[in-house]
Each structure stands twice: as structure tokens, then as C-alpha cells.
Amino acid sequence: MSALRDLYQQVILDHNRNPKNFRVMQNATGSIEGYNPLCGDHYTIYVRMDGDVIADISFTGAGCAISKASASVMSSMLKGKTLGDAEGMFRDFRGLVTGALASEEEMERLGKLAAFAGVSEFPARVKCASLPWHTLHAALDGTSHAISTE
Amino acid sequence: MHTTTVHSNKADAPNVANQPGQANQDLLERFEAVRLCRHHFPLLRRRVNGKPLVYFDNAATSQKPQVVIDATIRYYEEENSNIHRGVHYLSERATQAYEGVRVKVQHLLNAAHQREIIFVRGTTEGINLVAYSYGRTCVGAGDEVLISAMEHHSNIVPWQILCEEKGANLRVIPINDRGEIELAEYEKLLTPRTKIVALTHVSNALGTINPVKTMVAMAHAHGIPVLLDGAQAVPHMKVDVRDLDCDFYVFSAHKAFGPTGVGVLYGVTKLLDAMPPYQSGGDMIKSVTFEKTVYNDLPYKFEAGTPNIGGGIGMGAAIDYINEIDLASLAEFEHELLDYATKRVAEIPGLRIIGTAREKAAVLSFVIDGIHPHDIGTILDDEGIAIRTGHHCAQPVMQRFGVPATARASFAFYNTKEEIDVFLAALHRVREVLG
Numbered sequence: 133m134s135a136l137r138d139l140y141q142q143v144i145l146d147h148n149r150n151p152k153n154f155r156v157m158q159n160a161t162g163s164i165e166g167y168n169p170l171c172g173d174h175y176t177i178y179v180r181m182d183g184d185v186i187a188d189i190s191f192t193g194a195g196c197a198i199s200k201a202s203a204s205v206m207s208s209m210l211k212g213k214t215l216g217d218a219e220g221m222f223r224d225f226r227g228l229v230t231g232a233l234a235s236e237e238e239m240e241r242l243g244k245l246a247a248f249a250g251v252s253e254f255p256a257r258v259k260c261a262s263l264p265w266h267t268l269h270a271a272l273d274g275t276s277h278a279i280s281t282e
Numbered sequence: 283m284h285t286t287t288v289h290s291n292k293a294d295a296p297n298v299a300n301q302p303g304q305a306n307q308d309l310l311e312r313f314e315a316v317r318l319c320r321h322h323f324p325l326l327r328r329r330v331n332g333k334p335l336v337y338f339d340n341a342a343t344s345q346k347p348q349v350v351i352d353a354t355i356r357y358y359e360e361e362n363s364n365i366h367r368g369v370h371y372l373s374e375r376a377t378q379a380y381e382g383v384r385v386k387v388q389h390l391l392n393a394a395h396q397r398e399i400i401f402v403r404g405t406t407e408g409i410n411l412v413a414y415s416y417g418r419t420c421v422g423a424g425d426e427v428l429i430s431a432m433e434h435h436s437n438i439v440p441w442q443i444l445c446e447e448k449g450a451n452l453r454v455i456p457i458n459d460r461g462e463i464e465l466a467e468y469e470k471l472l473t474p475r476t477k478i479v480a481l482t483h484v485s486n487a488l489g490t491i492n493p494v495k496t497m498v499a500m501a502h503a504h505g506i507p508v509l510l511d512g513a514q515a516v517p518h519m520k521v522d523v524r525d526l527d528c529d530f531y532v533f534s535a536h537k538a539f540g541p542t543g544v545g546v547l548y549g550v551t552k553l554l555d556a557m558p559p560y561q562s563g564g565d566m567i568k569s570v571t572f573e574k575t576v577y578n579d580l581p582y583k584f585e586a587g588t589p590n591i592g593g594g595i596g597m598g599a600a601i602d603y604i605n606e607i608d609l610a611s612l613a614e615f616e617h618e619l620l621d622y623a624t625k626r627v628a629e630i631p632g633l634r635i636i637g638t639a640r641e642k643a644a645v646l647s648f649v650i651d652g653i654h655p656h657d658i659g660t661i662l663d664d665e666g667i668a669i670r671t672g673h674h675c676a677q678p679v680m681q682r683f684g685v686p687a688t689a690r691a692s693f694a695f696y697n698t699k700e701e702i703d704v705f706l707a708a709l710h711r712v713r714e715v716l717g
Contacts (some may be wrong), residue, residue: 136664139660140657185717195656196654196657197653
């Protein structure tokens with residue numbers, strides 16, 4: 133029960149119900165689709181870069197509460213950040229959901245992302261939480277084909 | 283075999299047709315007998331996440347009765363040896379046991395000959411064998427392979443690869459909103475270009491039981507052979523391949539209370555004889571020189587290499603088990619479970635059942651408005667309930683119904699109405715947590 137409450141924290145439920153930046157971006161400088169063929173989660177992430185800075189980020193698509201909230205929180209946290217910041221956050225997030233992040237300092241750095249700590253107790257759901265991040269990563273790398281968790 | 287006897291005693295029962303009270307009593311007694319079978323499955327006694335396990339993922343794989351587990355262990359403890367080649371005692375014992383399973387399968391399916399029973403790894407390999415061996419000799423450029431819109435990926439992809447290779451076309455029989463084959467459309471799709479029809483007997487994603495006997499007859503009227511995918515049928519109903527008159531029938535042991543990694547391809551002798559081998563190596567040959575190899579007779583022509591002997595023997599024990607229990611009573615009981623679950627889930631706001639065929643096996647696929655199946659699966663798991671969530675290896679079915687995925691509860695005779703009540707309470711909890 134408590135593990136389940138840890139997974140479905142209020143932050144996650146809120147972002148799932150009312151996702152932030154959930155829209156198509158007309159003037160995107162990059163966009164890419166990401167999907168998980170095992171469960172059918174499917175998102176498109178849009179970014180508009182201004183030099184080294186993520187000037188705008190949005191997403192569309194459908195999937196479970198964990199993946200949708202993850203995309204929403206990610207988009208709200210990365211707006212205005214540099215590519216370097218984004219890389220760092222991605223690294224921390226990956227560590228968080230795979231249970232590899234331990235120190236208080238690291239947890240502190242995560243801010244709202246810490247809501248996803250419960251995911252590490254559910255190995256089958258790690259891919260759900262990571263999908264938007266992997267997709268964004270590919271978009272920033274300039275990958276042109278859709279990316280898949282498998 | 284130390285199972286509790288659960289014969290239905292149908293033959294011994296007095297004429298109850300005009301005595302409804304007694305007929306009802308008879309049914310209750312038979313259902314009680316079915317309920318006793320639950321104790322044959324040791325895994326069902328375990329707990330998951332601190333709760334008694336509720337196993338509703340039977341369409342993915344069934345649990346195994348103690349007799350199957352024991353037979354497999356006994357084989358490795360007492361008979362383990364390679365088959366078909368040794369003159370020593372153990373090899374003969376193992377060969378006898380393994381070949382004995384072929385006879386059991388022959389009787390289970392009511393096949394005419396032992397040689398028509400080919401052991402494979404499972405349904406997927408059986409279909410691949412036919413697509414590869416029959417397909418590559420009989421399907422050419424411009425020809426057509428006909429499948430239905432409710433096939434599992436394993437009955438789509440092998441044919442797709444074949445068609446690509448040969449320049450042939452894959453045609454698809456449409457289904458209606460209930461998830462039933464459109465028979466009139468099927469008739470139109472049977473043409474002189476159609477070289478084979480490959481069709482699921484029971485849909486894993488929707489539960490639909492297809493009118494396969496009629497569909498085989500319709501294909502045969504055009505001289506077209508039919509392969510039936512029986513993966514979801516064999517565990518739930520009596521299958522008679524000669525009555526169905528199909529040309530190929532495939533199933534996996536593991537969905538029918540046997541071990542994983544073993545299954546059966548049934549094929550009529552006339553077609554199997556004309557087909558080239560699928561894989562080559564030991565056991566499938568009569569003689570080998572560097573100039574020429576003479577292939578073995580049926581069924582060994584299609585059984586290259588040392589097979590899954592232990593798995594085969596486990597499958598034999600599973601067939602003995604199926605024979606000892608009464609499949610007809612079990613099917614009725616499963617139907618009762620499905621009806622009960624179908625009625626109860628109507629309580630859940632926003633729940634929609636995907637697959638409402640009039641003829642249906644014990645599969646309940648559903649979606650809940652605004653809640654992704656994956657989240658349903660995680661919350662149910664927390665309550666000890668195992669269901670499948672996702673596309674069930676049937677993405678075209680999901681596309682047909684306009685959903686990315688479904689949650690699927692699939693029942694076996696060892697499930698109970700009490701478990702369905704637990705399932706319902708958990709679905710209410712899903713709404714609470716995520717609604």
C-alpha cells in the first residue's frame with residue numbers, strides 16, 4: 133500500500149490529470165516521437181532551442197499516469213535551462229528511478245522530480261518514467277527517427 | 283495420477299431434462315467438483331504482495347497441476363536420456379515415454395495418425411513451420427494469404443515475411459464492433475489467388491470463439507487449406523481436428539496446464555508429406571552422405587535435433603490431467619465466471635469491455651476512461667491480482683477498437699467467484715487512487 137502511494141504521489145496524479153505544456157509546438161526547432169511498444173505509450177516531444185537554451189518545450193501523446201506525469205514535470209522543469217543543465221537532470225533522474233541515487237545532496241538537486249522516487253520500487257514502470265526523457269535526449273541529439281524503449 | 287476424481291457422471295445422471303430442480307442440482311454438483319480441482323495447482327496457494335494470489339492471466343500461461351510438475355521431475359530423476367538413438371535401457375524408456383505423448387496428443391485432437399502430430403516449441407514455431415515450409419512451396423507472386431483482423435502477432439508476422447519474400451499479398455478478414463468475423467466479407471476474400479487461410483480458433487485479446495468449422499468448409503469449397511491457431515482453444519474446449527476438418531492445427535502446452543517450450547503442430551498427411559523440412563540436422567534424416575541426404579518419414583522429418591523431452595513428458599501429464607477432469611464441465615464453469623465478471627464490472631464507472639462476441643471464451647478485456655491499463659495493472663498487482671495489460675501481441679486489434687492497450691483478465695476453471703469479488707474491489711480502488 134505505501135509503495136503504491138509512493139508511486140502515485142499527488143504531484144504525479146496532478147500532472148497526469150492536468151499536464152503542463154501539453155500542446156503541439158508550431159515553431160519547434162526539433163521534435164521526435166518516442167514509444168514503448170510493450171504498453172503502447174506514445175509521445176511526441178517538441179523543443180525550441182535558442183542557442184544553448186531550451187526556450188520552449190512541449191509534448192503531445194498518450195500513455196500511463198507515470199509516463200504522462202514524467203513528460204509534464206520534465207517540460208516544466210527544463211524550460212529556460214541550458215543543454216548542460218538538461219543532461220545533468222536526465223542523469224539524476226535516471227539514477228533516481230533505478231534506485232541508484234542515494235545522497236541527500238543529490239535528492240535536493242532533483243526538486244519536483246523527487247516525486248518519481250517511488251518508481252524504483254516498480255521495475256516494470258521504470259521505462260514509463262524514463263520514456264519522455266529518452267525521447268527528449270534523442271530530440272536534442274538531432275535523431276530523426278522515432279525512438280523506442282525496446 | 284493422484285487427482286481427485288471429478289467425472290461429471292453425465293451418462294449416469296437420470297433424465298433431468300424435465301426436472302429443472304434436479305438439473306440445477308446436477309450443475310451445482312459438477313461445479314463443486316470443478317472447484318475441488320483448484321487444490322491440484324500448488325502455485326495458487328501462494329501470496330503476492332502480502333495478499334492471496336488471484337491469478338487472472340491464464341491466457342498468457344496457465345498454472346501447472348502437481349501431476350505435471352511431478353512427471354517432469356520424475357523424468358529428470360529417473361529416465362533422463364536422449365531419445366531415438368540409444369540401445370540402452372534409459373534411452374528406450376525415454377523414447378517410449380516421449381513417443382507415448384504423441385499418441386496422447388493424437389487422441390486429444392482426434393487426429394487420424396500419430397505421424398500427423400509434430401512436436402514443436404509452441405504455437406509460434408508451429409505457424410512459422412507452416413509459413414516457411416508449406417508457404418514457400420505453395421505461395422507465389424501475386425498469390426494471397428488470408429488471415430483475420432483479430433490475429434496474434436505470431437499469426438501475422440510469419441505470413442507477412444512470406445508475402446514480402448514471394449511478392450504475395452496478405453489479406454485481412456474484417457471483424458465487427460463486437461469482435462466477430464464478418465463471414466460475408468470472408469466469403470468475398472476467398473479467391474483463386476488465396477493459397478492458405480490462417481485463423482485463430484479463439485482470440486487471445488477479445489475472447490471471441492470463431493466459427494472455425496464453417497470457415498474451414500467455406501475455404502475448402504474453394505480448395506484452400508486452413509491453419510487454425512488453437513493456443514487459446516485447447517485449454518478450454520474439446521478440439522476435434524477431423525470434425526473441424528482443418529489442414530493444420532497448432533497449440534502450446536503451457537497454456538494448457540503443461541510446461542513452456544513445447545507444443546504441437548497437427549497437419550494432414552497429404553500436405554505434410556509434400557512439404558520440405560523446416561529445420562535440418564539430426565533425427566530428421568534417414569541417411570546422410572556428402573552427396574545426398576534422405577529425409578526421415580513423418581513426423582520426424584520436421585523434428586530436427588534433440589527435442590524438449592522433459593517438456594514433452596510434462597505435456598503428456600497435462601493431457602492425462604485434462605482427460606481425467608471433465609472439459610465440458612470446466613468450460614461451463616468458466617462461462618459462469620465470465621458471465622459473473624461481465625455483470626459485476628458494469629458497476630465500475632467508465633469501464634468498457636473490448637470484445638463482446640456472442641460466442642466467447644473466458645477473456646475479459648477492458649478499458650477505463652481516463653486511466654491507462656498499465657496503471658490498472660500496477661494497482662491490481664498491489665492487491666495480489668495478476669492480469670495482463672498492454673496490446674496482448676495483437677496491435678491491429680487495438681487499432682481496430684481505437685485503444686492503445688487494454689487490461690485483460692482471463693480465467694481458468696480453478697478461478698472462483700470470490701476472486702472476481704476481490705478483483706472488483708481492486709477496480710474500485712483503481713478509481714479511488716487515479717479517478
